[in-house]
Amino acid sequence: MSAQKQLLIIDDDPDFVDGIKSILVKANYKVDAAYNPKDGWAALENKKYDLLLLDVMMGRGAEGIMIARKLGKDARLRNLPVLIITSIREQMAFLFPGEAVHPHFVTVDELVEKPVEPKMLLDKVATLIKTAEAKAGHLAEAKK
Amino acid sequence: MATTVTFSREIANLLHAAGGEPVSSCMQCGTCSGTCPVSDFMDVRPQRLIRMIDAGLKDQVMATRSFWYCASCYQCTVRCPRGIDIAELMYGLKRYTIWKKQYPEDLIGPAFSETFVKNIVRTGRSYEPVLATSYFFTLGLKEMLQEAQGATMLMLKGRLPVLPARIKRLENFKRMIKRIIPIGDE
Amino acid sequence: MKKFAYYPGCSLEKMAQSYHLSAVETARMLGVELKELDDWNCCGATAYFHVDELLAHTLCARNLAMAEAEGMDLVAPCSGCYKNMHACNAHLKKDRDLAEHVNFALEEDNLHFAGKIKVRHLIEVFAEDLAAVKAKATNPLTGLKVAPYYGCQILRPRKFEHENVEEPQYFEDLLGALGATPVDFRLKLRCCGAALIITNREAALSMVRNLLQNAVDSGADVIATACPLCQVNLECYQDQVNAQFGTNFSVPVFYFTQLMGLAMGIPTKQLGVGTEFVAPPPAMLAACRKTAVV
Ligand code: SF4
Numbered sequence A: 001m002s003a004q005k006q007l008l009i010i011d012d013d014p015d016f017v018d019g020i021k022s023i024l025v026k027a028n029y030k031v032d033a034a035y036n037p038k039d040g041w042a043a044l045e046n047k048k049y050d051l052l053l054l055d056v057m058m059g060r061g062a063e064g065i066m067i068a069r070k071l072g073k074d075a076r077l078r079n080l081p082v083l084i085i086t087s088i089r090e091q092m093a094f095l096f097p098g099e100a101v102h103p104h105f106v107t108v109d110e111l112v113e114k115p116v117e118p119k120m121l122l123d124k125v126a127t128l129i130k131t132a133e134a135k136a137g138h139l140a141e142a143k144k
Numbered sequence B: 001m002a003t004t005v006t007f008s009r010e011i012a013n014l015l016h017a018a019g020g021e022p023v024s025s026c027m028q029c030g031t032c033s034g035t036c037p038v039s040d041f042m043d044v045r046p047q048r049l050i051r052m053i054d055a056g057l058k059d060q061v062m063a064t065r066s067f068w069y070c071a072s073c074y075q076c077t078v079r080c081p082r083g084i085d086i087a088e089l090m091y092g093l094k095r096y097t098i099w100k101k102q103y104p105e106d107l108i109g110p111a112f113s114e115t116f117v118k119n120i121v122r123t124g125r126s127y128e129p130v131l132a133t134s135y136f137f138t139l140g141l142k143e144m145l146q147e148a149q150g151a152t153m154l155m156l157k158g159r160l161p162v163l164p165a166r167i168k169r170l171e172n173f174k175r176m177i178k179r180i181i182p183i184g185d186e
Numbered sequence C: 001m002k003k004f005a006y007y008p009g010c011s012l013e014k015m016a017q018s019y020h021l022s023a024v025e026t027a028r029m030l031g032v033e034l035k036e037l038d039d040w041n042c043c044g045a046t047a048y049f050h051v052d053e054l055l056a057h058t059l060c061a062r063n064l065a066m067a068e069a070e071g072m073d074l075v076a077p078c079s080g081c082y083k084n085m086h087a088c089n090a091h092l093k094k095d096r097d098l099a100e101h102v103n104f105a106l107e108e109d110n111l112h113f114a115g116k117i118k119v120r121h122l123i124e125v126f127a128e129d130l131a132a133v134k135a136k137a138t139n140p141l142t143g144l145k146v147a148p149y150y151g152c153q154i155l156r157p158r159k160f161e162h163e164n165v166e167e168p169q170y171f172e173d174l175l176g177a178l179g180a181t182p183v184d185f186r187l188k189l190r191c192c193g194a195a196l197i198i199t200n201r202e203a204a205l206s207m208v209r210n211l212l213q214n215a216v217d218s219g220a221d222v223i224a225t226a227c228p229l230c231q232v233n234l235e236c237y238q239d240q241v242n243a244q245f246g247t248n249f250s251v252p253v254f255y256f257t258q259l260m261g262l263a264m265g266i267p268t269k270q271l272g273v274g275t276e277f278v279a280p281p282p283a284m285l286a287a288c289r290k291t292a293v294v
């Protein structure tokens, strides 16, 4: 088993961040948190992460989508697995009542809606990291 | 593990892209309250609201109505000697309460904004009579009669449209919106 | 000939049709072409910024991109629309990430924002060529005392652009060029209450009352506005102000373009004069009668 995995949460809700952070730390992850998109992006640029947990509605609006799209265009960060955790449907319920969340046009690996159940969170995180590592392994192989 | 994020930090996060100075630079000079035309109708005037945010009094700030009474006149913003964009802050607080659904039930502001936005998303244009009827329920009987009277007068003078307008390339427009707000079938 | 992409905005479609009519007629007289932007959408008013600023910028950017495609600066007669579009233009030019994201959305309508045009308010366009206005004002509004009401969003919040947002003078100058007498209207920059007329009636009516009182005190026969929201708040709610405060206001409120049109001898009907709630004052009626003969 490799070293402790390093995760980043970008979410504007401090209570929510506290919650999932403690779940993840107990499961032996190292976790950083950024509470706005600007700090979040700075963290991504300065440090290497194994997974990003990303909120959608922050700052001016659905800025999580902006970050996800920007990641997709970044050569270094393109392969970082992203787990979107959002309550956008609730936040914007008045606008599109009962309709599904659909960020089809951005490549995110998974999307779950708040509130998140701890076991599911840990499963998803583990699976996403594993898949990403396997993919990176293949790429390295192919290069050789 | 207790959070280390104060309420004033939370608000700063909300305004991470705005140009003004942080609320912590406020020197409590009172210019904003003095210049605000709505001040007399606010339960908490801008100057005090800023101090409450800076002091991290989240529950108290959330309980006020003052930012929903802000008319976006920008008088405070252009006059604040410390360069705090107070009007932008008021927008931020409105957003914050809408996303969290944390506003006093009897406020008309949030319902009005939501109705307004819904209508534009559907048609590309805003439509006054629809707006009028959809917030009727939030008014008392007296105001409702006044409003109906006003609307009828405008109608008689030919100043209210009979049919809602809509833009031509509405389908493109709706898809455009879905690229910004990722909700709805695709 | 000056040519602009003209963005009427939702209010001018009907509620402020007299503004629309008089704007178009006056511009024609001055040799300014206002070409209505095809398929424009609502600027989002203030409501959009209450909910989602990214969306608000996208809405404005669609209009800006369409004007860019036509290669013309955009002109808005409504101060609210003007402020939104002006702010969006400035914002997107500075924030490249935001512009990229907004452009991603605009692709759905085959549009692109590049930040190549300027956003102007109609009154600025007319006020920057006073000589032209004067030359056309063949039916001067002599003796008409006018309160120039700027309101908020023509000027604010642009304090960072080295403009005089505290003591502007161009509205007065424009009225002067029409032969009218601008009065010293102390509250000329004070807010009309805007959307509070719906969301906080009590506050808005009191704000309207203060403005009406100040206009009367300053000896004005009529208030001139450059925004449909201001016009409606100041004119259409006078009854309610009177009921609320036991006052007796009956102050005519016209668009500056209607006054311009009259001074240029354009027939009243083409200026939408006649759809107002409070009739024009005598000095204006005299001018109205003359246009019928011209
Ligand atoms: S004007 Fe600015 S510095 Fe003065 S009290 Fe208001 S926010 Fe503080």
Ligand code: SF4
Pocket (backbone or CB within 6 Å): B032, B035, B036, B037, B038, B039, B046, B069, B070, B071, B072, B073, B074, B075, B076, B077, B086, B087, B090
């Ligand atoms: S922008 Fe809002 S808070 Fe500031 S002066 Fe105007 S109404 Fe008051």
